[in-house]
Amino acid sequence: MQATTQTHSQEAHSHEHHHDPGFLRSYVFSSDHKVIGIQYGFTALAFLFFGFLLMMCMRWQIAKPGLPVPIVGPLLEHLLGDVAKGGVMSPDLYNAFGAMHGTIMVFLAVVPLAFAAFGNYVVPLQIGAVDMAFPRINMASYQCFAAGGVVMFVSFFIPGGAAAGGWTSYSPLATIIPTQGQTFWLIGMVLLITSSLLGAVNFIATVIQLRAPGMTWMRMPFFVWAQFVTAFILLLAFPPLEAAGILQLVDKVFGSSFFLPTGLIVSGKPLDVSGGGSPLLWQHLFWFLGHPEVYVLILPAMGVISEIIACNTRKPLWGYKSLVYSVLAVGFISFIVWAHHMYLTGMGTKISTFFQTTTMIISIPSVIILTCLFMSLWGGSIRFNTPMLFALAFLPMFGIGGLTGLPLGFNFSDLHLHDSYYVIAHFHYVVAPGTIFALFAGVYFWYPKMTGRYMNETLGKIHFWLSLAGMNLVFMPMFFQGLYGMSRRMSDGGATYALANPANEGIVTALTNTVIHLNVFITHAALLLLVAQIPFIINVFMSMFNGKPVESDNPWQATTLDWQTPTPPPHGNFTKEIVVYRGPYEYSVPGASSDFIPQNQPDAKPAK
Amino acid sequence: MEIPYTVKPRPDTGLYNAKLGIWLFLASEVMLFGGLFSSYILLRVGADLWPHGMLSIPIGTFNTFVLIASSVTVVMAWANLKLGNPGKFKFYMAITILCALGFLSVKSYEYYVKFTHYDVWFKDDATAEKYFKAAYGEKGPEEVRELFVDRFHLHNTNAKYDPAQIQLVGHIAGNPLCTNLKKLLAAKQETIKFTADPPKGSHEHPHEIEVKLSDVQRLSAYVPAHSTFFAIYFTITALHGLHVLGGALVLAYFLFTVDKWWKKAPEQFTNRIEVGGLFWHFVDLVWIFLFPIIYLL
Numbered sequence: 001m002q003a004t005t006q007t008h009s010q011e012a013h014s015h016e017h018h019h020d021p022g023f024l025r026s027y028v029f030s031s032d033h034k035v036i037g038i039q040y041g042f043t044a045l046a047f048l049f050f051g052f053l054l055m056m057c058m059r060w061q062i063a064k065p066g067l068p069v070p071i072v073g074p075l076l077e078h079l080l081g082d083v084a085k086g087g088v089m090s091p092d093l094y095n096a097f098g099a100m101h102g103t104i105m106v107f108l109a110v111v112p113l114a115f116a117a118f119g120n121y122v123v124p125l126q127i128g129a130v131d132m133a134f135p136r137i138n139m140a141s142y143q144c145f146a147a148g149g150v151v152m153f154v155s156f157f158i159p160g161g162a163a164a165g166g167w168t169s170y171s172p173l174a175t176i177i178p179t180q181g182q183t184f185w186l187i188g189m190v191l192l193i194t195s196s197l198l199g200a201v202n203f204i205a206t207v208i209q210l211r212a213p214g215m216t217w218m219r220m221p222f223f224v225w226a227q228f229v230t231a232f233i234l235l236l237a238f239p240p241l242e243a244a245g246i247l248q249l250v251d252k253v254f255g256s257s258f259f260l261p262t263g264l265i266v267s268g269k270p271l272d273v274s275g276g277g278s279p280l281l282w283q284h285l286f287w288f289l290g291h292p293e294v295y296v297l298i299l300p301a302m303g304v305i306s307e308i309i310a311c312n313t314r315k316p317l318w319g320y321k322s323l324v325y326s327v328l329a330v331g332f333i334s335f336i337v338w339a340h341h342m343y344l345t346g347m348g349t350k351i352s353t354f355f356q357t358t359t360m361i362i363s364i365p366s367v368i369i370l371t372c373l374f375m376s377l378w379g380g381s382i383r384f385n386t387p388m389l390f391a392l393a394f395l396p397m398f399g400i401g402g403l404t405g406l407p408l409g410f411n412f413s414d415l416h417l418h419d420s421y422y423v424i425a426h427f428h429y430v431v432a433p434g435t436i437f438a439l440f441a442g443v444y445f446w447y448p449k450m451t452g453r454y455m456n457e458t459l460g461k462i463h464f465w466l467s468l469a470g471m472n473l474v475f476m477p478m479f480f481q482g483l484y485g486m487s488r489r490m491s492d493g494g495a496t497y498a499l500a501n502p503a504n505e506g507i508v509t510a511l512t513n514t515v516i517h518l519n520v521f522i523t524h525a526a527l528l529l530l531v532a533q534i535p536f537i538i539n540v541f542m543s544m545f546n547g548k549p550v551e552s553d554n555p556w557q558a559t560t561l562d563w564q565t566p567t568p569p570p571h572g573n574f575t576k577e578i579v580v581y582r583g584p585y586e587y588s589v590p591g592a593s594s595d596f597i598p599q600n601q602p603d604a605k606p607a608k
Numbered sequence: 609m610e611i612p613y614t615v616k617p618r619p620d621t622g623l624y625n626a627k628l629g630i631w632l633f634l635a636s637e638v639m640l641f642g643g644l645f646s647s648y649i650l651l652r653v654g655a656d657l658w659p660h661g662m663l664s665i666p667i668g669t670f671n672t673f674v675l676i677a678s679s680v681t682v683v684m685a686w687a688n689l690k691l692g693n694p695g696k697f698k699f700y701m702a703i704t705i706l707c708a709l710g711f712l713s714v715k716s717y718e719y720y721v722k723f724t725h726y727d728v729w730f731k732d733d734a735t736a737e738k739y740f741k742a743a744y745g746e747k748g749p750e751e752v753r754e755l756f757v758d759r760f761h762l763h764n765t766n767a768k769y770d771p772a773q774i775q776l777v778g779h780i781a782g783n784p785l786c787t788n789l790k791k792l793l794a795a796k797q798e799t800i801k802f803t804a805d806p807p808k809g810s811h812e813h814p815h816e817i818e819v820k821l822s823d824v825q826r827l828s829a830y831v832p833a834h835s836t837f838f839a840i841y842f843t844i845t846a847l848h849g850l851h852v853l854g855g856a857l858v859l860a861y862f863l864f865t866v867d868k869w870w871k872k873a874p875e876q877f878t879n880r881i882e883v884g885g886l887f888w889h890f891v892d893l894v895w896i897f898l899f900p901i902i903y904l905l
Binding site: 129130131133134135137197200201202204205208209210235236237238239240241242243244246247250254255256257258272273274276277278280281284285288 | 628632826
């Protein structure tokens, strides 16, 4: 609240004297939404790459258990000590990397990139606002995020290493691991949650209060709608996880027993705690965030995709209103599906049935959204540029991810698939070739607005095709491994398990050689995926200086307000008064002089 | 370019930005405390025994009134700004902040009392009985059982003597803060001097006894590690206390800068007090829920 009110003083202050703010104020402690968006973007991309490298180490360990990790092995040993003796990942290190891969990818990479980076940069532009409603809170949000990132990163180097209880941090396991990694994780999470809380308040207030004259709700681009719903999810779903984090922190630091049941025995000894707690409580609180979080990951991606599809098919989105109502429905229903992650906890069949039902219900609006996006392609004159290629690939990839989720939502089939590689494959299809492809699409799409230069198309297409191949080669085989029963948490990729349970006739749970050998194949594919990112990294940096300059402020001939600004948009965004006269996707309007009519253009044709 | 609606409300929403912002923030706070209150319910429903009467109701009631009074005065402060009376604003705001400090002082005292109050569990029944008799005389075991039933009977009328649960309650000589068996042993202590609580229906403390630590299985002050009741009590009240402290700091900032702001931007300043007041009411409201569930029920 203090910050809320200080915002006023800041603004009043900044209008008194307009002087050159200097490097620090311009790029580090800036309160301009565009700079903050770019800060979020680069930080998140760095974490995305870091999280990917963690996974590369893990993939090596899965494919070649017990052999030193090539190239980075000595570095790991040097930095982390005995857990990586001789450059070999120990199971403990594997667990830590696994937990941190999940945490980093979700909380430090994809959400910040999808929601905070694109949201910050694009939402105020698209609604015709000069900035976010609370610029200083926006800055505080990024700083909390950066602090959280630092805490998470530092935790790798403390004695005992980073949190190793899985990204879900189930208690009692997460609490009783004797090292302090989990404490760092919890403190980092509290900072990240604070950051997203500040961001969410800001987004909602901005969309409600700062829409330009004429920008009615049903004239908002779908991207803004998606971000708006996402902000509500973050606002309301994250605090229970913060509550859970505080409780686990008290357990860890003050020795209480919120999540530790009576009579808990660890390594053969009764634990010296009061007991009386409930491990199930953690799971409820965690998944109350955890499931809405899935929609935090996917809704902004859908928003990005719809902007790109509308622009590159040169026709309006098919079913704009259905999209809007569906995204609202998804937002609401996402709060009552969480326990479908908990069918195996013994919480009771009636509860399972309820959550199974709601889970099936939420698939309906999700399918409506995807269908609308598919239908939008019909009859369009499609421009196959790099952003559009990523957007087009998103549709089937997210489709696979979504549909393979249905067997996990039914509790009878989940009994077999739970915690297997099938689950890994399912949610990675949603997030990796799904959301991350959408984010790549967004980077290629808005890059000309941010820098005034296009990204290189050739490098972009190499990046796209290699990534598409890599993603599918990595994740598709995991479905089969999972169906054969390979558990997701085995640090040796199931080798020991396969030895102990040889494939005999009649034993369905045995892991055959074929299944084990897929590990090696997947690791090679992951390597391909790593190589595929090199053109992207080169492209991002090279195009800043050498990219083809844009011909106009609206290089894609788009209708939304983000393209009706100077390039790059200055502080305050618009050079003229913005008034909105029409809906967001007036492409190829019959009788119009051009095939697009910007939202702020008054009289290209008679008003509707 | 200027951000619109920082002071004047937007016509179609009827809100200025900060007011919408604080309501959104409070919605999120509702979910935060909602998560904690839900945890309280789940832990309590799942508990075999849930204590009653561990906290002083008169003190809690006093604190409740202090907070409610501060909610009234913060509105008076805002209303006086609306009426153009910065002098009276100062008066009421000062009372609000004094109330907040009063609340926090009382709360700290309550914490201190808990941190120096101990439960001692003994290694076996025979040892326990020996100490009960040493503390309360021949009728010791019955006295302890009565105290035990008294603590738990409200929520479990069948609460009976349970060797795993029964304990000696009282103070350690010198009133150490938040110590436990591990710390005492680490300090090479072998015995403690212990004054048990008065038996039921009396206010006279029995005489001090000496307890050998080798006879003790567990020793805990009333801290989060003591039991899930105290864990949730301390967690929620501490988080609430932090909200009180944060709110008081901001309100104090307003109080000390009123002269400057009243000259510069009176309307904006009034809005800030309104927003601060909304937060303050929320903090008050949390306590209104907290008091009955922790102290009374």
